[in-house]
Amino acid sequence: MKQYLCFLCLILSAIAGGQGSTVRLKDLAVPNSPAFVLVDVSPSVIQHAHVPKEFVLGIAQSFQNSSNGFPQDYSAQFTPYWWLKPGGRSVYSLLGLATAKEANKTIVKGEDHFSGLKLVSVSVAFINKDLIPDTSAVNQKIVSLGVKTTVFKVYAKNYATDLATHIDDWHTKALEELNNSEELQAELARNPEMPEAELKMKLFKNFDFTKTDKILKRINKIIQRKPLFSWDIAGAYAHYGIGDSAWRSGRYGAWTTVSSFLPLDIGGDGNSQHYLGLNLVARYLYDKYQLAKTGIAESNTCFDIGGKITLELDKFSIGVEALHRYNNGELGDQNRTVGVLNYKMADNLYLRGAFGKNFNAPDKLIALFGISWGFGTETIKLEE
Amino acid sequence: METYKVGIGPQPIKLAVDIDTLGLAASRAIVLIVASTDTGKAVAHSKDATGDIAKKVIGKASELEGKRLSVFTRIDLIGTDEERKREAERTTATYQLEGGIDGNLKFGDSRKIVNDEFTRIFLHKPIDLIA
Numbered sequence: 001m002k003q004y005l006c007f008l009c010l011i012l013s014a015i016a017g018g019q020g021s022t023v024r025l026k027d028l029a030v031p032n033s034p035a036f037v038l039v040d041v042s043p044s045v046i047q048h049a050h051v052p053k054e055f056v057l058g059i060a061q062s063f064q065n066s067s068n069g070f071p072q073d074y075s076a077q078f079t080p081y082w083w084l085k086p087g088g089r090s091v092y093s094l095l096g097l098a099t100a101k102e103a104n105k106t107i108v109k110g111e112d113h114f115s116g117l118k119l120v121s122v123s124v125a126f127i128n129k130d131l132i133p134d135t136s137a138v139n140q141k142i143v144s145l146g147v148k149t150t151v152f153k154v155y156a157k158n159y160a161t162d163l164a165t166h167i168d169d170w171h172t173k174a175l176e177e178l179n180n181s182e183e184l185q186a187e188l189a190r191n192p193e194m195p196e197a198e199l200k201m202k203l204f205k206n207f208d209f210t211k212t213d214k215i216l217k218r219i220n221k222i223i224q225r226k227p228l229f230s231w232d233i234a235g236a237y238a239h240y241g242i243g244d245s246a247w248r249s250g251r252y253g254a255w256t257t258v259s260s261f262l263p264l265d266i267g268g269d270g271n272s273q274h275y276l277g278l279n280l281v282a283r284y285l286y287d288k289y290q291l292a293k294t295g296i297a298e299s300n301t302c303f304d305i306g307g308k309i310t311l312e313l314d315k316f317s318i319g320v321e322a323l324h325r326y327n328n329g330e331l332g333d334q335n336r337t338v339g340v341l342n343y344k345m346a347d348n349l350y351l352r353g354a355f356g357k358n359f360n361a362p363d364k365l366i367a368l369f370g371i372s373w374g375f376g377t378e379t380i381k382l383e384e
Numbered sequence: 385m386e387t388y389k390v391g392i393g394p395q396p397i398k399l400a401v402d403i404d405t406l407g408l409a410a411s412r413a414i415v416l417i418v419a420s421t422d423t424g425k426a427v428a429h430s431k432d433a434t435g436d437i438a439k440k441v442i443g444k445a446s447e448l449e450g451k452r453l454s455v456f457t458r459i460d461l462i463g464t465d466e467e468r469k470r471e472a473e474r475t476t477a478t479y480q481l482e483g484g485i486d487g488n489l490k491f492g493d494s495r496k497i498v499n500d501e502f503t504r505i506f507l508h509k510p511i512d513l514i515a
Contacts, residue, residue, distance in 0.1 A: 048474075050474050091405075092434070093406070094462075104438035167408065171431075174458060175412065185423070185456045186422070189418075190416075219408075220462070
């Protein structure tokens, strides 16, 4: 029986996976690295430059190593704000909290709703790729530059105070744990060159993290709360080097995502995972060289707009999503309104169902049911 | 081992610590006699989860001369695996001493110990206070 179930899952997943060419709502959402998404690359090595010097050296090295005077697949991502104000980095700024100093102590004043604006993330890619669909298979030299930021974000009223209380509590308990390990600190002070393995053993196996671990779990739950409202934007531009001397504009794009999550646990502890969610996304892409139906490369503009309203009840969610695509100003062939059901069976394992209308497909009705899974556990992790 | 000349007079020696991290941090500073077996004397600690220690007098030069200053910081990182790994690489600290013969001196290069999951970091900086 188990074998039949596994076989059924595989078949259903294959069917679901077969919808690969369909534009999904999540494809329209603001990407973290717009410069890479614009030119369809997923670099395996990205330099995260912490200071300008690292960035300049990274580019200089890539130029040095190249054979044609253009860097070979160099990608970097950085936040210029930290270059200008490195001392401002703290857990408070990471979590978007507005703070002030009183008697040399950081006091949380509330949320900094516009904290994301200053933390604009810049992505840069220098790649060699053939993005012009012509008869020549010669790569172009491509420079792609992108920016992404959160314009505004607001959480429920308890978010900042809950975080402030727990962060304060964590610090108090962390000092207690440090005081309780005074013998370990004295041993390390006397023997600062202690071998790495021995030191790791002493610190991570013998140090008592019990008190702070409990608080970290609570902080983790608060961080996982969804914002009442958030607005993200991104933009990217790619310039192509064609041949030895010609440089031309290739692609550009803009993304925006507006989300709102209304918590449904009024009167609860504020950590419930029940939400009524509204998500609106829009994406504009211009490609100067796209293969047209005539078989030649022509410029193309593509505008996608979509939205989703979802009721999330812990592991179960039900919602309706709509997506419309406009190609060169005309309604495209990927327009649909569907109902979506999701049930989280385990980490990275979801039971999914979809039903509705695909307006432009020959067979207008959509009905999908399947299981999808993924590899990896990219979750917020706060404890060992 | 790095050193700082405090001198032998009654002048107050001040310490400041700046922890550059996006994690939750707490710091504790002690001075101790290396040849002894006691646990030393706590002279300063952070007041919030930045882990920073605002400029603070840790003792007179005559009391500190011949002892070792040890600043110990523990940090808990938050975020995804990739974010924590990146932050573990990026986390640094700067230590500043003033009031002694050496004047205002800044020290970096603390010893950083990170666990395999990139959830915890310990930073340790010893500085010998000499006459």
